[in-house]
Amino acid sequence: MVSPSTPATTLSAKPAPAKPLPYRSPPPKATPPHPSSLRAWLAKARLTKKRPGSGLPARKTIQVLVWVRRLVQAGCLALFCYLLFQTGFRGSFASAEARVRLPLPVEGFLLADPFVGAMTLLSTHTVYRGLLWSLGILALTLVFGRVFCGWICPFGTLHHLSAWVFPSRYGKGSKRVEANKTHPVRQRVKYYLMYAFLAASLAGSVIGGLFDPICIAVRAIGLAVIPAAQYIAGFVTTAATATGIRQVQFASDHAQDFLAASVWQTRQFYFHQTWLIGALLVAVLFMNRFIPRFWCRVLCPLGAFLGVFARYALFGMEKDHAKCTDCNLCLVHCQGADSPQGGVKWRQDECHMCLNCENACPEDVIKFRFLPNRKSALVKPDTGRRTAIATAAAGAALIPVARIADVIDANYSPVVIRPPGAVEEREFLERCIRCAECMKVCPNNALHPAFFEAGVEGVWTPILIPRIGYCEHSCVLCGDVCPTGAIQKITEEQKMGIGQKPISIGTAFYDIGRCLPWSMSVPCIVCEEFCPTSPKAIWVEEVEVPKRVPTAPAAAAPALPSPDGHAARPPQPPDPALAGQPPQPAPALPEPPKPPEPPVLAEPPTQAHEDHLVRIKVQRPHVDPSLCIGCGACEKVCPVQDKPAVYVTSVGETRSKTNVILLEDTDYNQPS
Amino acid sequence: MDALSRRDILRRLGAAGLVLGSAAVLARARWDQGGAASLSLDGPQVRDYRKRDAPPELPQLVVARGTPSGDPANPRLLASDPADLVRKAVGALGGMQRFISRGDIVVVKPNIGWDRTPIHAANTNPRVVAEVVRLAYDAGAKRVIVTDASCNEPNRCFQRSGIWKAAYDVGADVILPSAHRFRQMRLKGEVLDDWPVYTPLVNADKVINVPIAKHHNLSRYTGAMKNWYGLLGGRRNRLHQNIDTSIADLATFLQPTLTVVDAVRVLLRNGPQGGNVADARDMHTVIATTDQVAADAYGCQLIGRKADEIPYIHMAHQRGLGTMHWQNLRLAEV
Ligand code: SF4
Ligand code: SF4
Numbered sequence A: 001m002v003s004p005s006t007p008a009t010t011l012s013a014k015p016a017p018a019k020p021l022p023y024r025s026p027p028p029k030a031t032p033p034h035p036s037s038l039r040a041w042l043a044k045a046r047l048t049k050k051r052p053g054s055g056l057p058a059r060k061t062i063q064v065l066v067w068v069r070r071l072v073q074a075g076c077l078a079l080f081c082y083l084l085f086q087t088g089f090r091g092s093f094a095s096a097e098a099r100v101r102l103p104l105p106v107e108g109f110l111l112a113d114p115f116v117g118a119m120t121l122l123s124t125h126t127v128y129r130g131l132l133w134s135l136g137i138l139a140l141t142l143v144f145g146r147v148f149c150g151w152i153c154p155f156g157t158l159h160h161l162s163a164w165v166f167p168s169r170y171g172k173g174s175k176r177v178e179a180n181k182t183h184p185v186r187q188r189v190k191y192y193l194m195y196a197f198l199a200a201s202l203a204g205s206v207i208g209g210l211f212d213p214i215c216i217a218v219r220a221i222g223l224a225v226i227p228a229a230q231y232i233a234g235f236v237t238t239a240a241t242a243t244g245i246r247q248v249q250f251a252s253d254h255a256q257d258f259l260a261a262s263v264w265q266t267r268q269f270y271f272h273q274t275w276l277i278g279a280l281l282v283a284v285l286f287m288n289r290f291i292p293r294f295w296c297r298v299l300c301p302l303g304a305f306l307g308v309f310a311r312y313a314l315f316g317m318e319k320d321h322a323k324c325t326d327c328n329l330c331l332v333h334c335q336g337a338d339s340p341q342g343g344v345k346w347r348q349d350e351c352h353m354c355l356n357c358e359n360a361c362p363e364d365v366i367k368f369r370f371l372p373n374r375k376s377a378l379v380k381p382d383t384g385r386r387t388a389i390a391t392a393a394a395g396a397a398l399i400p401v402a403r404i405a406d407v408i409d410a411n412y413s414p415v416v417i418r419p420p421g422a423v424e425e426r427e428f429l430e431r432c433i434r435c436a437e438c439m440k441v442c443p444n445n446a447l448h449p450a451f452f453e454a455g456v457e458g459v460w461t462p463i464l465i466p467r468i469g470y471c472e473h474s475c476v477l478c479g480d481v482c483p484t485g486a487i488q489k490i491t492e493e494q495k496m497g498i499g500q501k502p503i504s505i506g507t508a509f510y511d512i513g514r515c516l517p518w519s520m521s522v523p524c525i526v527c528e529e530f531c532p533t534s535p536k537a538i539w540v541e542e543v544e545v546p547k548r549v550p551t552a553p554a555a556a557a558p559a560l561p562s563p564d565g566h567a568a569r570p571p572q573p574p575d576p577a578l579a580g581q582p583p584q585p586a587p588a589l590p591e592p593p594k595p596p597e598p599p600v601l602a603e604p605p606t607q608a609h610e611d612h613l614v615r616i617k618v619q620r621p622h623v624d625p626s627l628c629i630g631c632g633a634c635e636k637v638c639p640v641q642d643k644p645a646v647y648v649t650s651v652g653e654t655r656s657k658t659n660v661i662l663l664e665d666t667d668y669n670q671p672s
Numbered sequence B: 001m002d003a004l005s006r007r008d009i010l011r012r013l014g015a016a017g018l019v020l021g022s023a024a025v026l027a028r029a030r031w032d033q034g035g036a037a038s039l040s041l042d043g044p045q046v047r048d049y050r051k052r053d054a055p056p057e058l059p060q061l062v063v064a065r066g067t068p069s070g071d072p073a074n075p076r077l078l079a080s081d082p083a084d085l086v087r088k089a090v091g092a093l094g095g096m097q098r099f100i101s102r103g104d105i106v107v108v109k110p111n112i113g114w115d116r117t118p119i120h121a122a123n124t125n126p127r128v129v130a131e132v133v134r135l136a137y138d139a140g141a142k143r144v145i146v147t148d149a150s151c152n153e154p155n156r157c158f159q160r161s162g163i164w165k166a167a168y169d170v171g172a173d174v175i176l177p178s179a180h181r182f183r184q185m186r187l188k189g190e191v192l193d194d195w196p197v198y199t200p201l202v203n204a205d206k207v208i209n210v211p212i213a214k215h216h217n218l219s220r221y222t223g224a225m226k227n228w229y230g231l232l233g234g235r236r237n238r239l240h241q242n243i244d245t246s247i248a249d250l251a252t253f254l255q256p257t258l259t260v261v262d263a264v265r266v267l268l269r270n271g272p273q274g275g276n277v278a279d280a281r282d283m284h285t286v287i288a289t290t291d292q293v294a295a296d297a298y299g300c301q302l303i304g305r306k307a308d309e310i311p312y313i314h315m316a317h318q319r320g321l322g323t324m325h326w327q328n329l330r331l332a333e334v
């Protein structure tokens, strides 16, 4: 095999195969050494294990293409992760007035997703903006079949990887061959799901987003994997800090800085009930131990959708059944469980076009080519027509059933606060594919996947939970990344109401029994400070209220914290010459001395051991519902920690004509 | 049933003994005897970055203003470059080299609290910040850090305040607040005891406070001392319940080398966040001083307040952190 002119090539370590492979003529004596030794090296690298059977190697193009496929898969997964990491605002050096938008089309993979395009086309009868890109993937499918599944889909690549890394003992050898044979019954499930979801879309709800692989990948990695990884990294930082060693702290701080600037954000994000999202991801990845690419073969509605179109593909497989020795090598490597082996018909709609089978076949049975003869291929999905129609009908029927539950028309939930720019609820359900882009991008961790708050139709649609994060006044990023227009691309002027009525997502209410100035005679008004509208929706009224000052028995007086309020002053140290020294703790006094400033109207204590009342001034907050935009800043910052004294509900949201309170609206064109 | 060999018995006994022994050692080492953690009663923590010397020939409080229009009907100040005002003010105070030594790590603490643009005057003017950074570098600082723990979303505050870019352009190290940079600390103040403190502000050789003067609905005026809210993480929304003592505690904890108050444009109403351009007015003034109490006592007059109306200034004065009687200081107007 090794050309005699290059005795000491890379092969020196191991002896060349004893017998030259039969298909190759011995190299001519005087050829340049290079190509042949390279070929020998390649052969060596690939074939240290001698190919079984006749040992015919695959065509060079196929060998190369398989590697190209692996690179493309890795590249697409990396690009997907990169875009996901970039789905967040990390600041920039843009000028103060520049509009804050993301520089990259971070929702790109969703825009290219034809199943999302088809669902929203059926529900809204339009193709929203960038979703036109999904035609590209459709075109690719019409030429090459389901190459998206085998080459591009990042979720598919994750399954490909885990089926390779974690097969159980039932996923190896002959068991794997068995698992990789076509199992028509289970592989039909995805078609039924697809038909059901398309029918549901036609009925007005794109719940299929729950099962779209790109949506799942964004949702599960963005809302579960990344925050969990950050949480673990937080433990590491805490441990590093606890060592007290400067270098260790320095290194961990800088590592955290780097990760915060590249993978996650500067703060830990939390997502409402995200455990289920994470657990489902783990479960579906785990299934690869038993059935390789379980997700892609059995459940994926996008795969099914592309499978329907794969029948028109110009590229496909031809088999030479006569040569097949039933070695099953093709089946060991098959991704789609599409019957590549000889003796049966190839299932074009199931094939991921990974080309592994041709690469593995030692007998020259399998050939991928343009315009193959279809003698040994089944191109149409093998689904019973009746079952398909029945499942579609079930999908369509689901929607009215969900709607007669009381969640939309009759009893709209106060906690379903939709992001700013969201369209009216029915249209929202026609558009929102639960991809979680908006939740991932929200800089304040305000948007969360709903659980059952918005009804069964609304699972994992975005709701704003102000207690965890409020809507930043000048931010419009959620609409910026929403691929389907469920959240419209609004401008800052529209959102903040510059020269127009601002977009309101709800209204704030006070729970005055819990509000400090209202019921505890304690100053606060943090809510007013954070209220971003101008004029502020929260206004304060200064009132004089009684405050109880407990008087402890003189003998056992502990150093009480001084009574609050502007009026009450801490006791003064007797010695004025303390300047420059650190101040002393206030000496314990049974009663505060008369403060130097007027507003205290202390009632003289009637008895030495009785509490007495002082009158102090506090500012009590009120909401003006005509100005409130429901951003939730007040709720976020209210110091009453567990159940805040001011909270936002969805009523008064701009997008709804029914979820309203006030008859009149403020005139925003009046000069302020 | 087979009889156990002696060897087996010994091995099992040995293993059981080993497990018990190590459990006992671990339990003893980690034994929590309960009871309240011991409380120490010593005085408050102090980070005092002040210069000790106060040369008598130099002023203690400098107010730099734009040039008057000279029109008696309209006695306002003409716009002037904020950087010039900073240079004049710090220069009159003895120049930055009086405060910064060669090789110092200097922290500049502007107010970057809000998602507002400079026109709203809710954050320190970026050109004031940049000039302070530049002066510090010129005086020989090794590294100048600009940072704050914002109220709104920090990335947005840093960008939209204009401070990120302005400070970066003059070579400052702009640090965004992130969770791992807060460390629990016992401040031992009167109301502030155990709080997460923003570490970049306390790991420095010199600290320059560069607040903006503005209205504050609860504390009435915010300027130098109130700016130390940016020191704390955690649930600082509770501080409002006793805002004056909180501010005094913070000012006790952190006493800066220099205070440069930006009053180039001053928010007169709806502070501290503002949002309405009409609520702010151009004042073309910069105050530089070594006395943070005097800085506030003087500054609050800009929004029509008097120092003795503002309780925290009073408290800080009584604690000896500085003087509220700025009239008694050597004053220079430039
Ligand atoms: S609203 Fe959010 S989850 Fe729904 S489609 Fe838009 S970005 Fe995706
Ligand atoms: S909910 Fe508000 S803060 Fe969050 S991304 Fe949308 S606009 Fe921005």
Ligand code: SF4
Residues within 6 Å of the ligand: A507, A508, A527, A530, A531, A532, A533, A537, A538, A623, A627, A628, A629, A630, A631, A632, A633, A634, A635, A648
């Ligand atoms: S929810 Fe309303 S009242 Fe509360 S901060 Fe936002 S606009 Fe102001």
